[in-house]
Amino acid sequence: MSVALGSTRPLSVTTTPVDDPGDLFARLPETAPYAWVRHGEGLVAWGEAIRLAVPPGPRRFDWARDRLSDLFGEAHVDDDVTAPGSGPVAFGSFTFDPEAPGSVLVVPRTILARRDGRAWLTTVGERRLDAVTPLRTPGRIRYGDGSLTAPEWEHAVARAVRRIRSGHLEKTVLARDLTAVAERPIDVRLLLARLADRYPECYTFSCAGLVGATPELLVRRTGETIESLVLAGTIPRGADQADDVARGTTLFTSEKNRHEHACAVASVREALDPLCAELKIPEEPELLVLSNVQHLASPVSGRLSDGASVLDVVAAMHPTAAVGGTPTEAALGVIRELEGMDRAGYAGPVGWIDARGDGEWGIALRCAQIEGSRARLFAGCGIMGDSDPASELAEAQAKLRVMQYALEG
Ligand SMILES: C=C(O[C@@H]1C=C(C(=O)O)C=C[C@H]1O)C(=O)O
Numbered sequence: 317m318s319v320a321l322g323s324t325r326p327l328s329v330t331t332t333p334v335d336d337p338g339d340l341f342a343r344l345p346e347t348a349p350y351a352w353v354r355h356g357e358g359l360v361a362w363g364e365a366i367r368l369a370v371p372p373g374p375r376r377f378d379w380a381r382d383r384l385s386d387l388f389g390e391a392h393v394d395d396d397v398t399a400p401g402s403g404p405v406a407f408g409s410f411t412f413d414p415e416a417p418g419s420v421l422v423v424p425r426t427i428l429a430r431r432d433g434r435a436w437l438t439t440v441g442e443r444r445l446d447a448v449t450p451l452r453t454p455g456r457i458r459y460g461d462g463s464l465t466a467p468e469w470e471h472a473v474a475r476a477v478r479r480i481r482s483g484h485l486e487k488t489v490l491a492r493d494l495t496a497v498a499e500r501p502i503d504v505r506l507l508l509a510r511l512a513d514r515y516p517e518c519y520t521f522s523c524a525g526l527v528g529a530t531p532e533l534l535v536r537r538t539g540e541t542i543e544s545l546v547l548a549g550t551i552p553r554g555a556d557q558a559d560d561v562a563r564g565t566t567l568f569t570s571e572k573n574r575h576e577h578a579c580a581v582a583s584v585r586e587a588l589d590p591l592c593a594e595l596k597i598p599e600e601p602e603l604l605v606l607s608n609v610q611h612l613a614s615p616v617s618g619r620l621s622d623g624a625s626v627l628d629v630v631a632a633m634h635p636t637a638a639v640g641g642t643p644t645e646a647a648l649g650v651i652r653e654l655e656g657m658d659r660a661g662y663a664g665p666v667g668w669i670d671a672r673g674d675g676e677w678g679i680a681l682r683c684a685q686i687e688g689s690r691a692r693l694f695a696g697c698g699i700m701g702d703s704d705p706a707s708e709l710a711e712a713q714a715k716l717r718v719m720q721y722a723l724e725g
Pocket residue numbers: 489491532547548549550611638639681682694695696697698699715
């Protein structure tokens with residue numbers, strides 16, 4: 317069930333303040349890099365002190381929380397920083413489908429963090445020196461269809477639209493995958509550096525081979541405060557500034573996109589309401605403009621009422637209608653039936669948690685699963701009753717470009 321690497325004795329954890337390390341990614345060795353970074357701040361980590369394979373099932377988040385609270389509870393911790401992300405930390409990636417295997421938690425051996433003008437280093441066990449080798453380029457990339465070809469995927473979208481029009485559900489989200497094979501093994505650090513450079517407002521992440529830059533913050537917990545950024549409703553960027561502004565206006569006034577966004581916001585409200593003493597959700601979304609697409613975005617904030625950990629909040633929220641649909645069960649049924657692929661960690665929660673229960677988790681979007689010289693890229697779109705399959709395909713392609721750029725430069 318669970319695989320623990322290294323010692324099963326209590327963890328010995330030391331956090332000390334360090335001078336500003338500058339570019340966090342430049343400090344990563346090539347093997348097993350972990351990351352959660354936005355605007356140059358966050359955590360990078362390497363080495364694996366503990367790896368837990370989370371058993372699939374409806375109680376997987378509870379299992380993860382309980383195992384971590386045992387591990388962290390019995391650890392010997394010497395923490396001179398006491399900030400969110402200091403002391404022992406676990407990175408995690410959960411599969412989209414609770415019944416799919418592959419969810420994992422890793423307590424890295426070394427964690428380097430930088431936040432609000434402070435920086436610190438955490439080591440688990442003996443402090444070791446890890447050589448930082450130069451970045452390696454993967455060479456030529458050859459792409460192939462994933463589970464469905466583009467026309468097959470458009471056909472699946474058309475079927476989902478019919479299902480929605482016949483009143484079975486309001487919204488679903490269909491995704492597709494692409495395969496990529498590089499000439500040489502893929503250096504995850506190079507992908508991280510390129511992603512962070514082009515998408516600084518996204519969360520550049522790496523966890524157990526799942527690598528990407530997601531704009532969608534599922535939840536950040538800092539003490540009793542939580543924040544989230546709900547995204548749904550997308551239009552590709554324009555050819556020039558005037559076109560861009562016109563597209564932004566089209567997106568903002570599009571009934572289809574506003575409805576799609578409202579479904580996502582409603583699912584987040586429903587999940588967070590029972591956990592919160594206070595919850596703020598703006599009445600109207602705003603525009604989030606990224607290098608490849610524009611999104612409708614609603615920043616959410618709240619105050620927890622009962623000391624839930626960040627994983628408890630993740631458990632309550634996943635899957636939001638931004639990646640599942642409305643109503644959830646009907647939408648998941650359509651995804652299982654029409655998408656024809658295993659989403660693995662794509663569209664699942666990815667992030668980190670510390671011993672206080674603080675942490676940051678995103679929805680794993682604009683990402684790929686990397687294995688040696690191979691990658692599997694993912695992207696999906698919210699489907700409504702008036703979705704046009706060709707436009708949805710164009711949107712999925714715009715989203716796939718994030719990882720294509722990371723691989724190709
Ligand atoms: C499903 C993805 O993105 C989600 C779907 C969106 C949409 O359909 O408009 C927008 C943002 C995300 O919530 C993806 O990037 O793969």
